[in-house]
Amino acid sequence: MTAVSQILPSNAPTSPAAPTSPIDDLGTIGVRMTFGPGEEIYVQDEDADMIYRVVRGAVRTSRLLSDGRRQVGDFYYPGDFIGLEAGPTHRFSAEALGVCEIQVIRKAALKVCGEEGVRIERMIWSGTVRELQRTQEHLLLLGRKSACEKVASFLLDMARRFRGQVAELPMGRQDMADYLGLTIETVSRMVTQLQADGLVRFQGCRRFEVRNPAGLAHLVEA
Numbered sequence: 001m002t003a004v005s006q007i008l009p010s011n012a013p014t015s016p017a018a019p020t021s022p023i024d025d026l027g028t029i030g031v032r033m034t035f036g037p038g039e040e041i042y043v044q045d046e047d048a049d050m051i052y053r054v055v056r057g058a059v060r061t062s063r064l065l066s067d068g069r070r071q072v073g074d075f076y077y078p079g080d081f082i083g084l085e086a087g088p089t090h091r092f093s094a095e096a097l098g099v100c101e102i103q104v105i106r107k108a109a110l111k112v113c114g115e116e117g118v119r120i121e122r123m124i125w126s127g128t129v130r131e132l133q134r135t136q137e138h139l140l141l142l143g144r145k146s147a148c149e150k151v152a153s154f155l156l157d158m159a160r161r162f163r164g165q166v167a168e169l170p171m172g173r174q175d176m177a178d179y180l181g182l183t184i185e186t187v188s189r190m191v192t193q194l195q196a197d198g199l200v201r202f203q204g205c206r207r208f209e210v211r212n213p214a215g216l217a218h219l220v221e222a
Helices: 107-112 114-144 147-160 173-180 184-196 213-221
Strands: 031-035 040-042 050-056 059-064 070-076 093-096 100-106 166-168 200-203 207-210
Touching: 040 050, 070 114, 070 173, 100 107, 114 147, 114 173, 147 166, 147 173, 147 184, 147 207, 147 213, 173 184, 184 200
Parallel strands: none
Antiparallel strands: 031 100, 040 093, 050 100, 059 070, 059 093, 166 207, 200 207
């Protein structure tokens, strides 16, 4: 695992478009580490003896298949736990989409931290439940939705993470494609179609706004 083991300065740039939200304090357990854009936080098949929580920035999980293809698992934002595994090793790798601050906690440390450790274990359990829900939603997205519905669902979900009218994607089109099980060309065509239908409007490759929330929601739920 590579990292710059120092706390991120308060004025350092974070990943563009990483939505911010209040997160519960984990106290002094663990250490905070910074990761640069594209830097690995942990790798697939590595021992899962650590727990990670996003403090600032955005993180992508992905798995490389034996033939070189990549499947993006999910995207994580401030307050999210990553690396929660049912087995002894990580099924996916985790990489920073931009400059990230991550709190890293050794699992064994929770057993000797008394009430504080119990509180954090409860938070981890809640995070595990959310992870299961996200996995189920991703499974439905991959298996039962058309290409247009997949892209619309993704953009609607991202838009809901922002309080303002304009959302900025922290990931590129290839990441979107690998998450949705599409080609990058198909993602681009679907974005063009959604814009032509007046549902969204992009300002460049990553900034967009939802022009017709009801119409986009109807398409997603169809």
